[in-house]
Amino acid sequence: MATIKLPGLIDAHVHLREPGYTHKEDFYTGTCAALAGGMTTVLDMPNTSPPTDTPERLTEKRALADSKAVCDVGLFVGATSDHPTDSPDDAYLPVATQACGLKIYVSETFGSLRIDELGLMHGFFRTWAEKAEQSGYRSADQPQGIGPIAVHAEDMMLPVCLNLSQLYAVPLHIVHVSRRSEIELIRKAKECGLPVTCEVTPHHLLLSADTLPQLGVRGDMRPRLATPDDVVALWENLDVVDIFATDHAPHTMEEKNKPEGTPGVPGVETMLPLLITLVQEGRLTQDDILHRCYTRPKEIYGIPNQLETEVEVDVDQSVELSDNQMITQSGWTPFAGMTVRGKVTRVILRGQVVYDGEKVVASPGYGTVLYAR
Numbered sequence: 271m272a273t274i275k276l277p278g279l280i281d282a283h284v285h286l287r288e289p290g291y292t293h294k295e296d297f298y299t300g301t302c303a304a305l306a307g308g309m310t311t312v313l314d315m316p317n318t319s320p321p322t323d324t325p326e327r328l329t330e331k332r333a334l335a336d337s338k339a340v341c342d343v344g345l346f347v348g349a350t351s352d353h354p355t356d357s358p359d360d361a362y363l364p365v366a367t368q369a370c371g372l373k374i375y376v377s378e379t380f381g382s383l384r385i386d387e388l389g390l391m392h393g394f395f396r397t398w399a400e401k402a403e404q405s406g407y408r409s410a411d412q413p414q415g416i417g418p419i420a421v422h423a424e425d426m427m428l429p430v431c432l433n434l435s436q437l438y439a440v441p442l443h444i445v446h447v448s449r450r451s452e453i454e455l456i457r458k459a460k461e462c463g464l465p466v467t468c469e470v471t472p473h474h475l476l477l478s479a480d481t482l483p484q485l486g487v488r489g490d491m492r493p494r495l496a497t498p499d500d501v502v503a504l505w506e507n508l509d510v511v512d513i514f515a516t517d518h519a520p521h522t523m524e525e526k527n528k529p530e531g532t533p534g535v536p537g538v539e540t541m542l543p544l545l546i547t548l549v550q551e552g553r554l555t556q557d558d559i560l561h562r563c564y565t566r567p568k569e570i571y572g573i574p575n576q577l578e579t580e581v582e583v584d585v586d587q588s589v590e591l592s593d594n595q596m597i598t599q600s601g602w603t604p605f606a607g608m609t610v611r612g613k614v615t616r617v618i619l620r621g622q623v624v625y626d627g628e629k630v631v632a633s634p635g636y637g638t639v640l641y642a643r
Contacts (some may be wrong), residue, residue, distance in 0.1 A: 272586045276560065278310025278341075278579040278619060280567040281538050283445055283469060283515035286343075288334055290319025295520045297338035298634050299599040300538070305625040305632070306541035306597045308581040308614045310341045311573055312518075313370050316348030319515070321383050323350040325365045332368075332639050339637030341619065341628055344370035346420065346573065348383050349394045360604045367408075368641050370416030370571050371443070376427040384539040391434060395419065399438035407441055408572030417571050418443045418467070423501055427466075432459050435466060443570060444468040446517050448493040450503035457510045457550070467570050469513035470504055472544045473535060473604060477501075487526040491519070492533045498634055505553075512570065514562040516541050522599030536598045540605055546585055548611030573640065578621035587613040597630070 286300035304312050314335070316322035322331050328347055335343045347369040368373070375383045383390055398419055408415035418441035423431045428444065432455070435442035436474060447453050447468045459466045473491065478498045482489045489495055504511070519534025526532055545563070548554040567573060590609045591596075593602040617625035624632035 272584065273615065274556070274583050274585055277564050278576045278581060278617070279308050279542065279559075279572060280311040280313075281307075281309045281516050281518065281561040281563075282313045282513050282567045282571065283471075283518070284312045284314055284518040284538055285317065285534070286314045286518075286521065288318065288338075290330065293599075294525075295496075295599045296338065297335045297343065298596070300518070300520075301339045301341045301343065301535070301637055302630040303596070303598040304341050304537040305617050305619075306614060306629050308542040308617060309409075309538055309584065310576055310579055310581070310617065310619050310624075311344070311567075312538065313344040313346065313567075313571065316346045316373050316376070317383050321348050321350060323352070324346045325382070328365050328368060329630060331394060332642055334579050335637070335639050336635060336642075337617060339632045339639070340624060340632040341637045342576065342640055343637055344640040346371055346373040346416065348372075349374040349385050349390075350383055351385060351387075351390060366398070366416040367405055367414060367620065368640060369417065369492070372398055372419045374421045374431075376421055376423045376431065377555055388430070391430065393441055395434040397429065399440050402440070405524060408538045410568065410572060411571055413574060415572065415582065419446055422446070422492075424449070424452070428455060432478060433465060436464050439465065441465045441467070443512075445515070446474065446493055447504070447511070448474040448496045449500045452512060453507045457507055467512040467566070468510065469515040470511045471517050472537060472541050475501065475504055476544065477604070481506060485604055487531060487600070488535065488606075490526065490531050490533045491535050508558075511562065512566045514541065514545065514559070518598075520598050520602055523602055533562050535604045536596065536600050536602065537604075538610060539597055540591060540603055540610075542583070542614065543589065543591075543610040543612040544605065546583065546602045547610045550585070550611045576620060580617075581614060582616040584613045584615050585611060587611070589613055589624075
């Protein structure tokens, strides 16, 4: 058995579904799945019911996470069309330093979190920039500041967000990049000195539209699986990618099989073995994993150090991924049937064993809610 030790890793993009959708996932089941996957910190998105878009709702969500999470959790606040933008929105100023960042959905989502008007987008970038004048942007040396704006921006909406980022000097993080046009545009933006970072998911690195016939409803996700050429482009531009993140978006299989469908796939507990398998195949290095699942997420979101924390992984152990292995409440994986190398055998968080290789042994509430004041 060849065991390696890693720091507590970070999944900077998860949907733990609480409040409102706890039949899919909640703060306890989702953070248990995270620990089983070697993640000791997750950053949770705001598209819940109700959405996390006011100080009151962020406070309520923080209380839920505080009572249930077994790993550390940061919470995004969401931009919403329910708020005016003719002046800096006071609803966001009190919560800016208490959230890991502002999430703006300018592409596919539902309800009031969909921002598809330039005036609204302009207002949120301006508000965030004005808040930064008071608090600064968060970093390891500036923990009291505010985080970046994270956007789901596909196709023509991506250059709009890049231009607003440049105009207001606002750090911009592009989530789940999936297409050649997007990653090449981000490369050009970085070369021009724009304050932009980006992430890619394992499923967009490993799956394509060509695999949809085999995946069926398990391949329904947003962004949609792209062409094989898009996948090649992600690998060709891997040096541009700052973060590997899962966009862990659990649904029940009953929901996935409905005619109307429900886009999204779970992933928080399969990312690390998938990445270790790519290391074994020579497509990545262990440093690639550390850089994109630890160093860069910490830098981009100003995530504090976790003392006495490590993840032990048997990199020689082969595991065939299956639905019945999954700890996530959704109980399935799009990678079912795939053999991977690497099994998380122990996770220690702040000096306490929280996962023993078979089960989570931490009590609900052991995790810390980040940026809380």
